[in-house]
Amino acid sequence: MNHNRQSNDGNHDDDSALSDFLASLMDYTPTIPDELVEHYLAKSGFQCPDVRLIRLVAVATQKFVAEVANDALQHCKARQAAVVKDKREKQQKDKRLILTMDDLSKSLREYGVNVKQQEYFADSPSTGIDPATRDE
């Protein structure tokens, strides 16, 4: 009985926490606009008249993108730190942090998204091979 009471109180707290959170969402405007989220939710077939749920999805997506970008930033900084060890000139030039496909694919891999690009494009299978071996 005690356990039940505690769980009931816990549930009540959780319920209130959730409802408070949803209420607070109305004050916080996420960066991703509501119309965009509504459009893609409608495309997927999800019907909901409640605006708070749309805000919830928007905030969740914002969190996801922020995490991915953060990881990519860490990769970018790590690469710059590795380069600095070799040449000091690059440190002054590459102060700008640029989101590249390379960093993005590394960070997305942890989230289960496989973004792979061709490393290079060649004219024929024998491009770049040592000419001695090519003749053979």
Add this chain to the structure above:
Amino acid sequence: MNNGCLENRKKEHDNSQKRPKSYKFGSKSDDFALAIAKVAVAQLCESVGFQGFHLSALETLSDISVRYIYSIGKTANLSANLAGRVEGNVFDIIHGLEDLGSNLGFSGASDVDRCVVSSGVVKDITHFVGVSDFIPFAYDVPGFPVVKESTKTGSFWEKEEVPPGEHIPSWLPAFPDPETYETRLSVENETMGVSNGKKTESELERVERKMDRSLLNLQLRFAHNENKGGSSHGSGYVATESNPYLAAPLHVGEKEVSPVVLPTKLSNEVALRNPVHVDVGNHVSVLETFAPAIEAMKSGLCDSDNGKKKLLYDQRPTVRFKIGIGKKSLGTISDFGSQNEEDLLKIASWFGNDNEKDDKKRRVEKILKESVESSKE
């Protein structure tokens, strides 16, 4: 096998060139939403600390964020439908978020008897909202897609019109006003209609005017055709004042028509194969041979009797056409010894084109022969 594989590869290559992106999120109709997503993602990356982007990276990330929204919606919709609901609620969304977050994991994921309300996903989001800065979207986004307001044409019932005909229900959209397709006639009807009091005469004149100006109004023409067919069926041929195209069809023998003369060879063949046919001579009137067929067509417009149908089966001769031989046999007019010159000219006029073609062919052959001989020399 090899050729088949190569063709498949080519087809896939062509298809990939035509549709480089996924059809769902890369089609032209989605460009607006993707552009908005790009701006939002760029703003988020800037807040994280990036100062510049590669365009391909930005496009990839915005595409992935859009798919994230789509997959949340799809999972939430699925869980709502499983619960027997059409509209989703907060629990469906939390289920969807847990599904997507199960890859990396969230706090409390391994608890067996956890409640959705106290899900770790929600706690993470709550924490994120508390920590992150407030970054409003850069532009004002209108509600899209914009729904076009359709101009609804009122139904018969709404317009309080009686539909013409019992087969038309009143809830269907009403027919357009007759003024929209009778503009020219309405003005002159007032001037001419005064002198003629009878309704039938005014209709005739109206029809005449229409045909003169070549206004093809099928509805009225059918209506007038019915009226005329019913009125003139017994009387026969209508006076020349009326429109010849709308006159009642002629029966056999009503009007004198010049007979069609077939050449002796064809007529003899027809006579041999059709002992029932009365005229065995050279002058075979085609109209008579095909009169039953023509009657059958016309009887379809008027009320058809069974007697006419019987006529069909009794009198129709078997006509066999020979293609290919006829050209050569008819090209030379000297075969017909007993024919009149007029008839010969008629036949020649039919096959005149063929004669010309034969002449041209002969000339071409002559020229070719000459050229070959000259080249040989």
